[in-house]
Amino acid sequence: MxxxxxxxxxxxxxxxxxxxxxxxxxxxxxxxxxxxxxxxxIQQFEASLDRQTGTISLPNGVATLNVPEGFYYLSPQDSQRVLVEAWGNPESDPPLGMLFPAEKSPLDSDSWGVTIEYSDEGYVSDEDANEIDYSDLLADMKASTRQESEQRVRHGYEAIELVDWAAQPYYDSVEHKLHWAQELRFGDAEENTLNYNIRVLGRNGYLLMNFIADMNQLPEINQNVDSVLAMAQFNEGHRYDQFDPEYDKYAAYGIGGLVAGKVMAKTGLLAGALLxxxxxxxxxxxxxxxxxxxxxxxxx
Structure with a gap:
């Protein structure tokens, strides 16, 4: 079976x-x-999803994805249905889309996906990239996640705990792309959840690309992270090296602040199975x- x-x-x-x-x-x-x-x-839900490959202009107009045949892209509307209807996440603003490996459906029991969002909070300076103590940062993030967990529980959702790094943060200063992974525990789950985060820096903000998967899928995610990193590029006029300090705004934080941001606590299929x-x-x-x-x- x-x-x-x-x-x-x-x-x-x-x-x-x-x-x-x-x-x-x-x-x-x-x-x-x-x-x-x-x-x-299940059959009706899967048939209703519009799987797309090739050049995808993201809805906000600032970036483009080049999705190879080994993956497919879902629109914001389809992505929201997967996250809320199928995976049981709380209602929130729809993402710019999601990515999935071509051989998996969102309803497969071993499925994983990548949510795509954009923050227009400004240009994130990378001057602090080589000065961050990630052990101290992890301790601060654990405390912040405990506070977030209390809010979730008050609204009827499972508690969430940040267990550890699953992959320590790494910043590519040439491509201006940052990625790291967190190990999360939801409620009393026997298996922990992997939250693998990518940030692609641009002139006025950054793309947030987050893997949603289980910890036992980390080797598979590691094999695919470079392919996902390569898909996203900012359009002309929105690129990181086109920042103009006379006209553009700075974000209120640097690389360390990006990593320490709110945990993207979306869950995968099994967490929402009772739906x-x-x-x-x-x-x-x-x-x-x-x-x-x-x-x-x-x-x-």
């Missing part, structure tokens, strides 16, 4: 258990084929989440 089939089976098993609990409590069970219903939703059960009108009783978490554990 493939990972995707295991994922389907876990959803169906959980759905059936919840339905049987509802029936035992006296409610009328819905006369529907749960497996067919779930699979129909499928909610879509079909079944209310889950206490304890089912633990069962599903075990059933959904990503293993070979």
């Amino acid at each position: 493939t990972r995707t089939q295991h994922w389907f089976a876990a959803v169906i098993c959980s759905f059936s258990l919840a339905a049987s609990i509802v029936q035992a409590q006296g409610s009328e069970p819905q006369a529907l084929d749960e497996q067919a219903q779930i699979q129909a939703w 499928f059960l909610k879509k079909f009108g079944v209310f889950i009783v206490v304890g089912l989440g633990a069962l599903v978490g075990k059933a959904f554990k990503r293993s070979a």
